Amino acid sequence: MPLGLMLRRIPAALARTVRLAWSVDRWMVLAVLGCQLAAGAGTAVTLAAVARSMEVLFGAGDPARTVREAAPALLVAAAATGAGAGARLIAEWATRRLNPKIAGAMELTLVDLHMRAELAAFDDPGFTDRSRAAETGVGRAMALTEDAKALTEGVVQLAVAASVLTVLHPSLLAVLALSVVPRAVGGAVAARIDHQVFEASTSARTTRDVMRWFLTTPDLADELRANTMRPYLYRWYQGMCERVEGRTLAAAPRFLRVGAVAAVLGGVCTAGLWATLAGLVLTGRMPAATAGAAVVAAQGAGRALGNLVRYGAALFHDGLYLDGYHRFVADAGARRVRRGTRAVAAPREIRLEAAGYTHPGAERPTLGPLSLTLRRGEVVALVGGNGAGKSTLVRLVTGLVTATSGTVRWDGADLAGADAESVWRQVGLVPQNIGRWPLTVRENLHLGQEGTPGDEVLWRAARRVGMDEAAGRMPHGLDTLLARALWGGHELSGGQWQRLACGRALHRAPGLLVLDEPTSALDAAGEQHVPAAVREGARERITLMVTHRLDHARLADRVVVLAGGRVVEDGGFAELASADGPFARICAEAARVGR
Numbered sequence: 001m002p003l004g005l006m007l008r009r010i011p012a013a014l015a016r017t018v019r020l021a022w023s024v025d026r027w028m029v030l031a032v033l034g035c036q037l038a039a040g041a042g043t044a045v046t047l048a049a050v051a052r053s054m055e056v057l058f059g060a061g062d063p064a065r066t067v068r069e070a071a072p073a074l075l076v077a078a079a080a081t082g083a084g085a086g087a088r089l090i091a092e093w094a095t096r097r098l099n100p101k102i103a104g105a106m107e108l109t110l111v112d113l114h115m116r117a118e119l120a121a122f123d124d125p126g127f128t129d130r131s132r133a134a135e136t137g138v139g140r141a142m143a144l145t146e147d148a149k150a151l152t153e154g155v156v157q158l159a160v161a162a163s164v165l166t167v168l169h170p171s172l173l174a175v176l177a178l179s180v181v182p183r184a185v186g187g188a189v190a191a192r193i194d195h196q197v198f199e200a201s202t203s204a205r206t207t208r209d210v211m212r213w214f215l216t217t218p219d220l221a222d223e224l225r226a227n228t229m230r231p232y233l234y235r236w237y238q239g240m241c242e243r244v245e246g247r248t249l250a251a252a253p254r255f256l257r258v259g260a261v262a263a264v265l266g267g268v269c270t271a272g273l274w275a276t277l278a279g280l281v282l283t284g285r286m287p288a289a290t291a292g293a294a295v296v297a298a299q300g301a302g303r304a305l306g307n308l309v310r311y312g313a314a315l316f317h318d319g320l321y322l323d324g325y326h327r328f329v330a331d332a333g334a335r336r337v338r339r340g341t342r343a344v345a346a347p348r349e350i351r352l353e354a355a356g357y358t359h360p361g362a363e364r365p366t367l368g369p370l371s372l373t374l375r376r377g378e379v380v381a382l383v384g385g386n387g388a389g390k391s392t393l394v395r396l397v398t399g400l401v402t403a404t405s406g407t408v409r410w411d412g413a414d415l416a417g418a419d420a421e422s423v424w425r426q427v428g429l430v431p432q433n434i435g436r437w438p439l440t441v442r443e444n445l446h447l448g449q450e451g452t453p454g455d456e457v458l459w460r461a462a463r464r465v466g467m468d469e470a471a472g473r474m475p476h477g478l479d480t481l482l483a484r485a486l487w488g489g490h491e492l493s494g495g496q497w498q499r500l501a502c503g504r505a506l507h508r509a510p511g512l513l514v515l516d517e518p519t520s521a522l523d524a525a526g527e528q529h530v531p532a533a534v535r536e537g538a539r540e541r542i543t544l545m546v547t548h549r550l551d552h553a554r555l556a557d558r559v560v561v562l563a564g565g566r567v568v569e570d571g572g573f574a575e576l577a578s579a580d581g582p583f584a585r586i587c588a589e590a591a592r593v594g595r
């Protein structure tokens with residue numbers, strides 16, 4: 001990135017930060033700006049009073065009288081310095097109030113956008129990288145307001161000191177300006193290198209961080225230990241850490257070169273400032289008293305310049321991360337589920353017409369084109385081998401993804417143009433990977449629905465899936481927290497979690513109930529309980545159950561067999577089992593292995 005462009009990015013980053021801060025608390029922003037102006041005024045008064053007192057103190061005269069005459073100016077300088085320090089303290093307080101609010105607002109935006117994005121976005125590998133970069137942007141948000149405050153403070157203080165220096169002698173301003181250029185450029189170049197390193201290692205860091213979860217979560221701790229996976233995984237993780245580290249280390253010599261050049265040039269220019277001042281005094285072009293005041297002003301200006309350079313570079317640097325945040329917000333905002341405004345009701349009929357789905361980036365369709373009709377009152381079992389496309393079909397039918405070819409209609413309404421939230425309000429889904437929500441039993445049962453149901457309703461929901469006894473034995477019944485690892489609550493078994501997920505879906509009384517292998521972790525009692533509960537309310541809804549169990553398929557009104565993303569058979573259990581087709585072969589295979 002050219003340096004000019006980099007320097008132009010600083011005001012842009014400053015403006016973005018101020019806009020962000022303004023959106024969360026405008027009074028605090030006004031407080032910061034007001035206090036900085038007040039601190040600047042304090043510095044101006046201090047410098048003027050110091051200059052006045054120096055003139056008196058350096059002038060010839062009776063020492064006692066001189067001190068008396070200089071005293072008022074010195075008192076004014078002390079009072080102005082105190083007032084300036086007070087204003088800076090208030091600015092600091094206001095910034096500390098702004099920081100968490102900004103970070104909180106950004107965090108909320110980020111999480112909300114993830115939850116609202118089309119599922120296809122997650123299949124784009126760049127999306128995860130951008131999401132990580134945005135998270136880093138949020139992490140840096142706290143530093144951003146500090147940078148912005150320090151930078152504006154530097155600008156105000158510098159403007160004041162530079163004005164005083166110009167009044168004292170115009171040439172001092174030019175020399176002062178020269179002394180900051182090398183450090184400013186050095187700071188900006190170092191910030192750019194830092195960010196290049198960050199960008200170059202984003203992918204490796206994302207992979208490392210994703211794997212970190214796998215290595216540290218208690219969910220996988222048993223599998224990892226008992227199968228002696230640790231040594232291999234440790235080496236794998238170590239390799240990824242070294243890759244991230246390597247990128248950072250490779251940049252170290254560049255940092256050193258840039259820092260050294262900037263320091264040497266900056267030092268030469270600063271020496272030039274002091275030499276100019278000495279030259280002016282020695283040649284009689286500036287009185288010693290004025291030179292004394294210039295020293296004080298130059299020191300103040302030097303400090304302000306230092307802040308300007310340091311925090312300008314920091315703002316540029318953190319501003320780049322903020323760009324990452326804004327890039328993700330724009331990208332995820334564009335990928336928000338926004339299909340149409342037509343609200344749909346509980347479907348009487350779902351019709352797939354030559355519907356197909358191709359995953360982003362895939363060459364061939366994962367599913368379809370296929371045609372299929374599901375009707376209210378029917379329980380349909382969806383069977384097929386691993387990878388046949390059953391879960392993908394579930395996503396199409398529930399409007400989680402829209403067909404990439406053909407149409408999926410609910411009572412004639414094309415889901416591609418329907419209001420997605422209205423579709424999902426009619427759905428009760430138990431996916432293959434259920435969430436073990438770290439909430440209470442009560443919240444787990446009612447999650448996704450408005451209002452606060454009475455206990456009786458929730459106990460009934462628990463009873464339906466055989467979870468009432470287990471919940472009754474818990475220390476706080478429905479209010480038991482199911483998050484042992486987090487806050488010392490209670491922990492459920494895998495099968496109990498699955499029962500709870502089925503209970504939640506049934507408690508929604510949905511127009512479309514979809515269960516993707518809902519009994520995979522259930523005991524014999526659960527295997528009876530859950531399908532029976534599913535059948536109970538089947539008259540009022542469409543029910544689709546993905547299953548590998550033939551006894552569950554037998555309970556269904558219809559069996560749909562999927563292979564290679566296509567419907568290869570569709571009919572009653574007995575009819576298909578006795579025909580010489582794919583389902584009969586599945587039955588024969590199941591009988592052979594005793595399932």
Ligand SMILES: Nc1ncnc2c1ncn2[C@@H]1O[C@H](COP(=O)(O)OP(=O)(O)OP(=O)(O)O)[C@@H](O)[C@H]1O
Pocket residue numbers: 123359360362366384385386387388389390391392393
């Ligand atoms: N995000 C993705 N990108 C590309 N291909 C995918 C993606 N997710 C799944 N697939 C592929 O789509 C195919 C169908 O997957 P799907 O999960 O629908 O199968 P399934 O019938 O539910 O299998 P199982 O019985 O094993 O759960 C598989 O070949 C899988 O590799």
